[in-house]
Amino acid sequence: MDRIRVVEGDITRQTVDAIVNAANAALKAGGGVDGAIHRAAGPDLQRELDGIGGCPTGDCRLSRGYNLPAPHIIHCVGPVWHGGGSDEERLLESCYRSALALARRHGIRTLAFPAISTGIYGFPKQRAAEIAVAVVRDELAIDDAIEEVRFVVFDAETAGIYRALV
Numbered sequence: 001m002d003r004i005r006v007v008e009g010d011i012t013r014q015t016v017d018a019i020v021n022a023a024n025a026a027l028k029a030g031g032g033v034d035g036a037i038h039r040a041a042g043p044d045l046q047r048e049l050d051g052i053g054g055c056p057t058g059d060c061r062l063s064r065g066y067n068l069p070a071p072h073i074i075h076c077v078g079p080v081w082h083g084g085g086s087d088e089e090r091l092l093e094s095c096y097r098s099a100l101a102l103a104r105r106h107g108i109r110t111l112a113f114p115a116i117s118t119g120i121y122g123f124p125k126q127r128a129a130e131i132a133v134a135v136v137r138d139e140l141a142i143d144d145a146i147e148e149v150r151f152v153v154f155d156a157e158t159a160g161i162y163r164a165l166v
């Protein structure tokens with residue numbers, strides 16, 4: 001399906017309506033992709049997020065993109081992997097579903113996702129990619145407002161996993 005693309009690269013450089021962040025529940029600048037997004041967006045991003053206050057796991061919040069090429073950021077809070085028995089799969093699925101629902105409500109038509117939860121949060125990469133691709137396929141099938149979903153992956157291993165699925 002050509003509305004889904006896999007791109008190897010840096011999500012902060014993507015020219016789309018919204019990039020998705022792998023945020024933490026406090027919505028405080030952290031490491032990994034979150035740190036990269038905060039550095040590229042600039043300090044006004046943290047000020048806006050402090051006003052929002054936080055976000056539950058499996059859900060997401062919208063902010064402006066500030067100095068990014070993308071005008072919006074969707075901050076998703078992925079689950080920390082605790083071995084698979086703590087509802088991690090359902091919560092990861094919920095991240096992708098809620099990000100697409102938020103995009104739809106705000107007229108966002110192109111968006112870029114990182115591999116949420118698969119870095120510091122330890123979610124197994126293959127299973128996470130299967131969930132991401134299945135949810136996005138499912139949602140795009142019932143929604144023609146969203147024109148493009150780009151999976152932006154940072155390393156060759158993750159790129160290979162996504163390319164085999166898309």
Ligand code: ADP
Nearest residue numbers: 010011022032033036115117118119120121154
């Ligand atoms: P989490 O805490 O949700 O696990 P991480 O940021 O640690 O989030 O990792 C999520 C994924 O994002 C990992 O696959 C990591 O390699 C990737 N990543 C890190 N920096 C970037 C970036 N600038 N662009 C795209 N992906 C990135």
